[in-house]
Amino acid sequence: MALGTGFFASKKGIITVGAIIGILAPILQKLGNPKNMGICVACMERDIAGALGLHRAEVVQYMRPEIIGFVLGSLIAALIFKEFRPRAGSAPIVRFFLGVFAMIGALVFLGCPWRALLRLAGGDGNAILGILGLAAGIWIGTFFLKSGYSLGRTQGTYSSVGWLMPLTMMAFLAFLLIFPQEQGKPKSGILFYSLQGPGAQHAPLLISLGVGLLVGFLAQRTRFCTMGAIRDLILFRQIHLLSGVIALVILAFVTNLILGQFSPGFKDQPIAHNMHLWNFLGMLLAGLAFCLAGGCPGRQLFLAGEGDGDAAVFVWGMIVGAAFAHNFGLASSPKGIGPYGIAGVIVGLAFCIFVGLTMRQKQQ
Amino acid sequence: MGYTVDARGLSCPQPVMMTLDAIKRYGSGEIEVMVDTDTSKENVIRLAQSQGWHVISVDPDGIGYKIKISK
Numbered sequence: 308m309a310l311g312t313g314f315f316a317s318k319k320g321i322i323t324v325g326a327i328i329g330i331l332a333p334i335l336q337k338l339g340n341p342k343n344m345g346i347c348v349a350c351m352e353r354d355i356a357g358a359l360g361l362h363r364a365e366v367v368q369y370m371r372p373e374i375i376g377f378v379l380g381s382l383i384a385a386l387i388f389k390e391f392r393p394r395a396g397s398a399p400i401v402r403f404f405l406g407v408f409a410m411i412g413a414l415v416f417l418g419c420p421w422r423a424l425l426r427l428a429g430g431d432g433n434a435i436l437g438i439l440g441l442a443a444g445i446w447i448g449t450f451f452l453k454s455g456y457s458l459g460r461t462q463g464t465y466s467s468v469g470w471l472m473p474l475t476m477m478a479f480l481a482f483l484l485i486f487p488q489e490q491g492k493p494k495s496g497i498l499f500y501s502l503q504g505p506g507a508q509h510a511p512l513l514i515s516l517g518v519g520l521l522v523g524f525l526a527q528r529t530r531f532c533t534m535g536a537i538r539d540l541i542l543f544r545q546i547h548l549l550s551g552v553i554a555l556v557i558l559a560f561v562t563n564l565i566l567g568q569f570s571p572g573f574k575d576q577p578i579a580h581n582m583h584l585w586n587f588l589g590m591l592l593a594g595l596a597f598c599l600a601g602g603c604p605g606r607q608l609f610l611a612g613e614g615d616g617d618a619a620v621f622v623w624g625m626i627v628g629a630a631f632a633h634n635f636g637l638a639s640s641p642k643g644i645g646p647y648g649i650a651g652v653i654v655g656l657a658f659c660i661f662v663g664l665t666m667r668q669k670q671q
Numbered sequence: 672m673g674y675t676v677d678a679r680g681l682s683c684p685q686p687v688m689m690t691l692d693a694i695k696r697y698g699s700g701e702i703e704v705m706v707d708t709d710t711s712k713e714n715v716i717r718l719a720q721s722q723g724w725h726v727i728s729v730d731p732d733g734i735g736y737k738i739k740i741s742k
Contacts, residue, residue: 316713390709392734397682452688460680463707463734530710535683542684543691547717601682617682 315528318550324525325551329558331518332425335373337566338510342577343429345559346373346522347422348604349413349593350578352622353629353638354506355479358498361630364638365493366504370483372512374608376519378476381527381612383520388528393469394461395616401458401662402600402617406624407631408655409596409604414629414638415589415648416440417579419604420533420597423590424552426579428559430571433579433586440587444594445537451599451663452542458601458666461617469614472622483512505578527609534594534603580643585652589639592655599659673701678711679735686711687718690740694722699742701727707735715740 314320332345344350350367357368385391413419416437418426423441426434486496493502501507509515525531529551536548563569573581580586597603600621602610607625610618632638637651645651676693678686686706693702702724704715712735716726719740727739 316717388709392708394680394707397680452684457681457685461682462680530713532683538684543687543718543721545717545721601684 315525318547321529321531321547321551322554324529324531325554326558327525328522328531329428329555329560330562331522332421333428333559333562333566333568335510335515335518336568338514339508340510340515341505341508342568343426343431344418344422344505344578345425347418347425348374348377348608349410349419349625349629350417350422350505352604352625353410353414353632354501356626356629357506357633358500360497360499361627362633364633365506366501367506367633368493368499368501369506369509370479370498371509372480372483372516373519373522375476375480375483376516376521377523377526377605377608378473378612379480380520380523380525381609382473382523384524384527385613390527391469391614393464393466393614393616395464395468397461397617398458398666399617399620401666402621403624403627404658405596405600405662406607406621407628408658409593409600410625410628411632411637411651411655412444412589412592412594412596413604414632415644415652416586416593417639419593420590421603421605424533424556425559426576428556429563429577430569431576431579432571432573433576433581433583436583436586437590440590441534441594442537443587444591444596445534445598446541447591448595448598448663449538449541455667456599456663457668458599458617461615464616468616471616472611472619480516523609523612526605527613530606531609532603532606534597535606537594538598578641580639580641582639582643585639585644585648588652589648592652592659595659595663596655599663673703673739676702676704678715679705679707681711683710683714687714690715690718691722694719694724694742701739701741704738704740705732705735706738707733712736712738
């Protein structure tokens with residue numbers, strides 16, 4: 308077991324896991340997930356918000372099993388390797404709103420960092436603007452970190468606190484099984500289902516869940532984090548996490564080529580718009596919010612699975628943020644940004660700067 | 672006499688930043704870093720090694736670890 312931990316903590320380990328994710332995501336697309344969206348944490352949480360009826364954008368409603376798998380896979384890994392640590396109490400309300408604005412920024416771009424990488428690997432040139440924005444947002448976040456920004460210390464707490472998010476995901480899985488999609492019907496029991504659009508496109512439930520569990524398990528072991536990859540490069544000149552991200556992009560690119568899913572260009576890319584400035588600024592907001600919250604949206608799910616109640620609050624911030632984004636016209640569509648998308652980004656940046664400047668520990 | 676960095680309860684990347692600060696401030700000697708997650712433990716060890724410091728010991732401490740590094 309010690310050897311196993313050593314492998315996962317090694318560079319070979321993170322590269323292997325990045326490569327596995329890079330292969331599996333395009334396969335999920337082949338099996339039914341939307342294009343360049345084999346795995347997109349923001350989009351999938353947005354679909355979950357829709358499935359629960361928190362927003363009524365009819366094209367993006369599906370209880371995505373991948374997200375359920377991410378949390379439960381991480382839980383299983385944490386339990387096996389004795390890393391399940393119930394903890395909470397580090398500025399949860401701030402983390403909630405960081406999640407809200409991270410989601411708003413991601414939905415202006417149309418994807419989280421994971422999807423930005425997959426869009427790039429699928430040939431979508433607009434992803435370059437998103438990834439540059441992501442890096443710029445993280446770069447701004449590192450200035451706050453260097454000047455003493457901190458969300459404060461967590462506290463060890465009751466097991467039940469750590470179990471709440473995994474239990475929620477088990478409940479979501481139960482909803483999927485109790486209220487399965489019925490042909491041609493937009494609702495089954497309490498769950499909403501898209502009849503067309505990205506929400507109607509999904510791989511078979513068991514495959515999505517299985518991939519989610521595997522990725523959740525592996526990512527918990529290796530601490531895979533798309534935001535940390537760029538942050539550690541800027542702060543410490545470390546490329547450990549980045550090597551996993553690069554492996555993901557290369558393997559996703561190769562897998563797309565093999566599956567005939569590579570289509571280079573900027574125009575008419577799937578579920579994307581080419582308003583360059585807003586692709587850049589949307590992801591800048593998301594990157595800054597992820598940096599201030601200490602992890603990309605995937606990493607927040609994996610942390611929630613290993614008992615981190617604050618990461619769970621961030622996840623709920625993202626789910627509620629998705630509802631805001633669609634209810635208030637903040638989210639983009641392939642036609643371009645939403646009517647209030649610009650305002651959403653400006654308010655989000657103001658919030659992040661406010662938090663970054665005011666939550667500073669005094670230097671010793 | 673060594674120095675102590677208490678990074679318990681702090682999330683990424685603060686334990687690593689605090690350790691790096693201590694490494695830069697003291698230059699050599701012995702530093703004890705207290706963390707409470709395995710992720711922080713791995714990250715602190717990775718940083719120490721990349722800065723040319725040796726990891727002397729990693730001991731369980733409550734729900735976390737005490738990592739001793741030296742140069």
